[in-house]
Amino acid sequence: xxxxxxxxxxxxxxxxxxxxxxxxxxxxxxxxxxxxxxxxxxxxxxxxxxxxxxxxxxxxxxxxxxxxxxxxxxxxxxxxxxxxxxxxxxxxxxxxxxxxxxxxxxxxxxxxxxxxxxxxxxxxxxxxxxxxxxxxxxxxxxxxxxxxxxxxxxxxxxxxxxxxxxxxxxxxxxxxxxxxxxxxxxxxxxxxxxxxxxxxxxxxxxxxxxxxxxxxxxxxxxxxxxxxxxxxxxxxxxxxxxxxxxxxxxxxxxxxxxxxxxxxxxxxxxxxx
Numbered sequence: 001x002x003x004x005x006x007x008x009x010x011x012x013x014x015x016x017x018x019x020x021x022x023x024x025x026x027x028x029x030x031x032x033x034x035x036x037x038x039x040x041x042x043x044x045x046x047x048x049x050x051x052x053x054x055x056x057x058x059x060x061x062x063x064x065x066x067x068x069x070x071x072x073x074x075x076x077x078x079x080x081x082x083x084x085x086x087x088x089x090x091x092x093x094x095x096x097x098x099x100x101x102x103x104x105x106x107x108x109x110x111x112x113x114x115x116x117x118x119x120x121x122x123x124x125x126x127x128x129x130x131x132x133x134x135x136x137x138x139x140x141x142x143x144x145x146x147x148x149x150x151x152x153x154x155x156x157x158x159x160x161x162x163x164x165x166x167x168x169x170x171x172x173x174x175x176x177x178x179x180x181x182x183x184x185x186x187x188x189x190x191x192x193x194x195x196x197x198x199x200x201x202x203x204x205x206x207x208x209x210x211x212x213x214x215x216x217x218x219x220x221x222x223x224x225x226x227x228x229x230x231x232x233x234x235x236x237x238x239x240x241x242x243x244x245x246x247x248x249x250x251x252x253x254x255x256x257x258x259x260x261x262x263x264x265x266x267x268x269x270x271x272x273x
Contacts, residue, residue: 004083004103005099006075007034009036011088012040012041012068012089018049020090028100035059083151090199091194094192101191102191110187111151114145114148114189115188115189116129117147119196120195121199122199127192132188140233143171147194147196148193177218
């Protein structure tokens with residue numbers, strides 16, 4: 001009998017983060033899920049960590065891959081669950097009851113279910129919440145996170161798998177296309193799903209140019225009418241206005257900055273409709 005949820009972990013040379021993730025998954029109080037690990041041929045002892053827990057893992061491989069999205073696609077194809085969620089090396093569920101809680105919330109009506117998460121850095125922890133309604137302008141500057149999102153596996157076969165040529169934004173591309181172009185039904189769960197490692201490649205400033213370039217490709221391919229608008233929003237964002245706003249009357253300058261960006265994005269979208 002297939003499980004409702006497939007939890008997929010990809011990893012490469014992060015045995016410490018991997019074991020933390022594994023412990024989080026195998027300690028879940030629910031048993032209505034399968035666990036899949038795709039390791040990229042690590043040589044740091046990750047394979048030995050997997051073997052240590054192999055009796056609690058439904059499927060795993062350790063072999064060279066072409067990058068994180070190639071590994072994620074391998075996980076999707078190996079999965080049997082109705083929904084998939086990616087809890088990658090270093091990420092972990094908010095608590096041991098998450099999957100038990102969510103199990104009763106995942107139904108036939110919606111194809112994407114998303115919740116909140118905590119962004120974890122070595123010296124900080126910040127909660128990220130999401131709106132109940134996802135607009136096109138939301139995806140200009142943000143995205144729902146795969147660590148706190150349950151995706152109906154069938155969507156990948158109906159539309160496309162993650163773009164393995166991308167280094168950073170293939171999951172963003174999948175969400176903005178399926179939600180904004182295909183009107184795939186989605187639902188905000190209103191519960192905290194995960195703590196995720198906010199020190200990865202997509203969170204480091206030097207990779208922002210790569211992410212911007214990849215997003216331009218997506219806009220040009222699927223939403224060419226909005227390409228110039230996105231360029232303007234991205235230009236404003238790149239100027240780091242939040243630094244200028246660091247004056248005493250702004251207790252939360254970054255929120256104020258994002259408010260400006262979101263306003264401009266919404267105004268731009270409305271003018272295009």
